[in-house]
Amino acid sequence: MDRQSFPFTTRAEFLEHLASCFTRAERTLTLFDPDFAIWELGSSATDALLRRFLHNGGQLQLAGHDGRHIERDAPRFLRLIKDYSHLVEVRRTSQQLRQLTDSFCIADERHIVRRFHSDHFRGEAVFDGPEDTQTSGDRFITIWLESTPGLFANSTGL
Known part of the structure; x- marks a missing residue:
């Protein structure tokens, strides 16, 4: 396939491209964001996309500074971690990395959505x-x- 590039400037565009990245993923998804507050990881649509990906054997790695938003507002994502604990790994960044402010999702080392x-x-x-x-x-x-290691299905900590 040919390379496709799409600049974006709105939340709606970001979420649209993120869903497309999740849909294209077959083997790996790597996600980084300081807190994942705008990623809508707890939405039913995102849950369905990630469950399909994980059901087909994909592996999800997520790293962030702060998991309070996920713990508070994303119970579906917490269930997903529990249901697919063998395919999902979540980590909390060290204090030295807390200055990082970019945000990205990489699928299969070929697709990326980044802010x-x-x-x-x-x-x-x-x-x-x-x-x-x-x-x-x-x-x-x-x-x-x-x-x-940061966030587990039965204990918090990202």
């Missing part, structure tokens, strides 16, 4: 562009290695 700063909606979605995922993918590996 340049988590306080704003300006960003881009790139589908079928593996070279576009490289920098954020490398960043995620560093974040992951410097993070600790």
Whole structure:
């Protein structure tokens, strides 16, 4: 397939591209955001997309600074973690990484939706562009290695 790039500036566009990224994912989803407050991880639509992905054997890795929003507002996501605990891993970033403010979702190392700063909606979605995922993918590996297990289905802590 040919590389497709879509700049965006609104919450609706971000969520639309994020859903498209989840839909395209087959093997891996890696997500980073300071708190995932605008990701709607607890919505029924997102739950359905992630359950389909995980049911088909995909693996989800999520890293963030603060999990209070998920704990408070995303009970469906907490159930998803419980139901697919063998395929979902959630980590909490270390104190040294708390200054990171970007936000991204990478699917299968070929699709990415990223916001340049988590306080704003300006960003881009790139589908079928593996070279576009490289920098954020490398960043995620560093974040992951410097993070600790965080959110579990029966105890909080992200």
